[in-house]
Amino acid sequence: MLQRFFILCSGADTAILDTCSEGEQNKFAGIGATVFFTALMAFIASSYALYTVFDNMYSALPFGLIWGLLIFNLDRFIVSTLKKRNRWGKELLQAVPRILLALIIAIVISKPLELKIFEKEIDQVLLEEKNGMTLANKQQLAQQYTPVIEKLNQDINDLKQEIAIKEAETNALYDTYISEAEGTAGTGLLGKGPVYAEKRDKHDASLAELRQLKEGNAEKIAVIESQIAALNTEYAETVKNTQPIIDGFDGLMARINALEKLPWLPSFFIFLLFLAIETSPIIAKLLAPKGEYDLKLEDKESSLRTWVSQKVHQREKIWATDTELNNRIYSDITEEEAVYAYKKQKAEELLKLQADAFQKGQLEGL
Structure with missing residues (x-):
């Protein structure tokens, strides 16, 4: 039963093969088994690849099954159309396009399985890339907000500097009228005379202006600080909203690019393994001598051609x-x-x- 199934997978003419020896039937059963298991690997590989895209097993499995059946049909067609002839060079020329097609199929099958085999290493590469993207994203967003925030901070410093200048001016007036009262400066007369009163009035007026300036600038500083806080909040919210995009950077193309950054030798040997599996039925038919099945098939075809x-x-x-x-x-x-x-x-x-x-x-x- 199993042998019969694999013979069907090989694409051989069962009516002719039934009249052949047991060894000939076993040869085509082996070819059919290779075709079947290659299609099975294609189903597994494509299902995993599509799972990384849809992130849903129920969506990935049907498409994976369709892809596996497609590969099965292509392999069966390749093997069944490669017929043994008397000239080896002509057979090789006939097999070249089939080998090229098998090469493409091997690449398509091996790549998703490589992604699964090196999943942990790929996750490490993706983590490093995500961290770099996060830092770059913050820096890029900061370039939009930092100049505005720095301008507002400079406005606060200017307002504080204005208060400091006025405060220094008021303190200087205070020292002047105190020195006048002590007789250490100004008129040099000890006591609170007219000059002292005049300087005291200037100080008091400056002190009133200083108080008024502090109140006005304090209100302006509070408004600017609220603007800075709003910008910082907006910046943090923007970073938070864009982070899920970076966290979701683990699709099929991202994983393939991450795989390319790993050492190439292990991946190359996996590809060679699938290439060997995919081309083994073709190589086997090329290297094997013309058997009983090939002779009977040629006889049937020549009879039909003559008729x-x-x-x-x-x-x-x-x-x-x-x-x-x-x-x-x-x-x-x-x-x-x-x-x-x-x-x-x-x-x-x-x-x-x-x-x-x-x-x-x-x-x-x-």
Whole structure:
């Protein structure tokens, strides 16, 4: 039962193979088993690849099954159409396009399995890339907010500097009127005279302006600080909203690119393994001598070719004979007076009818 199934997978003509020896049947069963297990690996590989895309097993499995059946059909077609002939060079030339197709299929099958085999290493590469992308994203977003925040901080510093300057000016006036009272500066007279009162008034006025300036600038600073806090909050929210995009950077293409950054030798040997599996039925048929099945298949095809050639030749002869007979028959008819008289009578009747119809048309137009 299992042997029968694998023979069907090989694409061999079971009617011919049933008449062959047990060894010949085992050879084609082995070829069919290779075709079947290659398709099975293609199903597993494509299902995993599609799972990384859809992140859903129920969506990946049906598409994986379709892909596996497609690979099975292609492999079966490749093996079944490669026929043994007497010239090895012609067989090799016939196998070249099939080997190229097998090469493409091997690449397609091996790549998703490589992604699964090196999954942990790929995750490490993706983690490093995600960290780098996170830092780059923060820096890029910071370039949008940092200049504005720095400008606002500079405005705060300017307001504070304005207060400091006014405070220094007020303190200087304070020192002036105190020195005047002590007699250590100004008029040099000890006591609170008119000059002292004048300087005291200037200080008090400056102190009032300082208080007013502090209150006004404090309100401005509070407004600016609220703007800075709002920008910082907006920046943090933007970073938070863009982070899921970076966290989701683990699709099929991202994993393939990450795989390319790993050492190439292990991946290359896995590819060679699948290439060997995929091309093994073709190589086996090329290297194997012409067997009993090949001889019987060639005999059947040549018999059919001969029969078709005979049928075509017979049709050509029948057509040539029929043409010659028709030519002779119509040549004899041209010499028959009765046929000539009948054709002449019918032609005269047709001309009379045409003349009557023309006259009727002319009368209706008058």
